[in-house]
Amino acid sequence: MLGLWSQLSAAEVLPQYAKDTHLGVVTCAGSTCHGALEPWQQSNVLQNEYITWQRQDQHAKAYATLLKEESKRIARNLKLERPAHESKICLDCHSDNPPPNLRGARFQLSDGVGCEACHGGSVRYLGLHATGVATHAENVQNGLYPTEEPVARAQLCLSCHFGSFGEDSKFVTHRIMGAGHPRMSFELDTFTAIQPAHYRIDADYRKRKPVFSGVQVWAIGQAMAVSQTMTAVISSKFGRDGIFPELVLFDCHACHHPMSDVRWQPRASTGLPPGVPRLGDANLLMLIIAAKQVAPDVSSALGGQLRGLHAAAIQGPDAMASAARGVKESADRLLAAFAKHSFGRADLVALLNGVLGMGLGGEFLDYAAAEQATMAMASIVNAMRDTGVTDEAQRKALDAAMNRAYEAVGKDEQYKPAAFVEALKQIQAAAPKS
Numbered sequence: 001m002l003g004l005w006s007q008l009s010a011a012e013v014l015p016q017y018a019k020d021t022h023l024g025v026v027t028c029a030g031s032t033c034h035g036a037l038e039p040w041q042q043s044n045v046l047q048n049e050y051i052t053w054q055r056q057d058q059h060a061k062a063y064a065t066l067l068k069e070e071s072k073r074i075a076r077n078l079k080l081e082r083p084a085h086e087s088k089i090c091l092d093c094h095s096d097n098p099p100p101n102l103r104g105a106r107f108q109l110s111d112g113v114g115c116e117a118c119h120g121g122s123v124r125y126l127g128l129h130a131t132g133v134a135t136h137a138e139n140v141q142n143g144l145y146p147t148e149e150p151v152a153r154a155q156l157c158l159s160c161h162f163g164s165f166g167e168d169s170k171f172v173t174h175r176i177m178g179a180g181h182p183r184m185s186f187e188l189d190t191f192t193a194i195q196p197a198h199y200r201i202d203a204d205y206r207k208r209k210p211v212f213s214g215v216q217v218w219a220i221g222q223a224m225a226v227s228q229t230m231t232a233v234i235s236s237k238f239g240r241d242g243i244f245p246e247l248v249l250f251d252c253h254a255c256h257h258p259m260s261d262v263r264w265q266p267r268a269s270t271g272l273p274p275g276v277p278r279l280g281d282a283n284l285l286m287l288i289i290a291a292k293q294v295a296p297d298v299s300s301a302l303g304g305q306l307r308g309l310h311a312a313a314i315q316g317p318d319a320m321a322s323a324a325r326g327v328k329e330s331a332d333r334l335l336a337a338f339a340k341h342s343f344g345r346a347d348l349v350a351l352l353n354g355v356l357g358m359g360l361g362g363e364f365l366d367y368a369a370a371e372q373a374t375m376a377m378a379s380i381v382n383a384m385r386d387t388g389v390t391d392e393a394q395r396k397a398l399d400a401a402m403n404r405a406y407e408a409v410g411k412d413e414q415y416k417p418a419a420f421v422e423a424l425k426q427i428q429a430a431a432p433k434s
């Protein structure tokens, strides 16, 4: 696992921006390739990946979404020159959108977020990988994106589920949200699980590829989300909108809730007074919890940096950008630390207690924080089950208590922090103590 970070310290080039031609989903979907109706018994991979993707995966419908009335309305409100399904700003995330000179003859934008949007343009690896003699490393050398590596996967998924901010960039701004785009939320382990999986992690998978625990994937996803968010905050292109900072980086529900619902309460971690917008810090809160186990010094430094960031955010974009640099540095150090840390029994128990402690201490007043905390607890509770930390009775009690938490975060606009705290108490009662 030590090789992971050194291998990835130079950020991976995302499939959309690499120089390999994309041949199109139909190229992958032959019935003897990845288009079988049922999993193959004699094969390393399931071979019915296409059917899973096409029938059950939202990514297959991402382009069709752009043809719907909601998208037409967004395009009208933004006064786009072309309809949504012809606009780069939408296609960059709702399809596989390499430049036109890197599209093969059978490539179609209308396939949506197809195989090569995640696995990379297949022109160099297609021939070799289909013979079955190429090793995974050889495929990666030939342009296959290393989706199994959590750092690379986090970078890939977040590029569309939050944004990417390099020379080539894509981002859902508050203006796009204001035009009608839904709010976005993401957690790497949960979203990996619900995609749904078109692969099976079995003995032969383990021979070919490294396997990472769900909690490690969760922690890496949090560090990457914070790092990417800070990149956006720092950037003069994405971090501001005129004299205002970019509002997408702030907590949506701090502004968007009825005035009759007076809900403000102090939060120790922000140090902010009432009546000011608050940066969205749900991922940062999770990162502080994850870091406590792995790099306690970075974790306590992050606590101070978080207060500094909140204070800077109300001074203006320049102060905010400068505070964000320190946070980004910590997040990048943690990314490296998490990539090397295998989370064991003591870690899982401490992580669950960390989430509960923060919530019972009054930190999850914001919906986004409660939502991230719920996905974090689900990831930890699943890992506890998979590694035998919990027995049958504990599992049942934890599942019942988790259902209360899911209920409390079911609808963002009806979120009641007190109901969430009640769920946390029930989870605490059911949680293993050591």
Ligand code: HEC
Pocket: 058, 059, 061, 062, 063, 065, 092, 093, 094, 095, 096, 113, 117, 118, 147, 153, 156, 157, 158, 159, 160, 161, 188, 191, 192, 194, 195
């Ligand atoms: C090229 C952009 C792109 C990439 C890369 C990408 N996604 Fe998505 N994803 C989308 C879009 C767009 C949607 C929404 C599709 C729709 O409903 O129109 C989506 C939807 C989803 C959903 C369904 C969410 C829901 O609310 O039902 C899951 C789960 C998901 N993505 C997981 C992932 C994971 C895990 C990764 C990384 C392995 C990933 N995505 C990479 C663009 C992307």
Ligand code: HEC
Pocket: 065, 066, 070, 071, 072, 074, 075, 084, 087, 089, 090, 091, 092, 093, 094, 159, 160, 161, 162, 163, 164, 170, 171, 172, 176, 181, 182, 183, 184, 185
């Ligand atoms: C940075 C990537 C990104 C960009 C840019 C983007 N989207 Fe999305 N969009 C997503 C993701 C991811 C989701 C799924 C959110 C979720 O469910 O978590 C989504 C969801 C949607 C939905 C709701 C889909 C559903 O199933 O209900 C609509 C409609 C939509 N986008 C339209 C657009 C339009 C129109 C544009 C161009 C103006 C656009 N999007 C630009 C990533 C993006």
Ligand code: HEC
Pocket: 025, 028, 034, 044, 045, 046, 049, 050, 051, 053, 054, 059, 113, 114, 115, 116, 117, 118, 119, 146, 147, 148, 149, 153, 198, 199, 200, 205, 209
């Ligand atoms: C949203 C991103 C995404 C899309 C779209 C996607 N995949 Fe995957 N795929 C993944 C992830 C994540 C994994 C699991 C990690 C890994 O083994 O690389 C994976 C794994 C696989 C594997 C490896 C199985 C193994 O045992 O090694 C195959 C084969 C595969 N995908 C084929 C496809 C095909 C074919 C399509 C299109 C029909 C497709 N994928 C679309 C993300 C994606």
Ligand code: HEC
Pocket: 174, 177, 178, 179, 180, 181, 182, 183, 184, 247, 248, 249, 250, 251, 252, 253, 254, 255, 256, 277
């Ligand atoms: C600092 C306050 C603030 C924050 C934070 C904020 N918004 Fe807004 N939002 C506004 C304002 C102001 C408008 C414009 C309202 C109007 O035109 O009536 C608006 C408009 C919108 C609209 C259009 C509403 C309508 O009635 O047409 C949507 C949707 C929206 N925001 C979503 C979001 C999302 C999602 C987030 C978080 C990612 C967010 N906002 C964060 C202040 C905020």
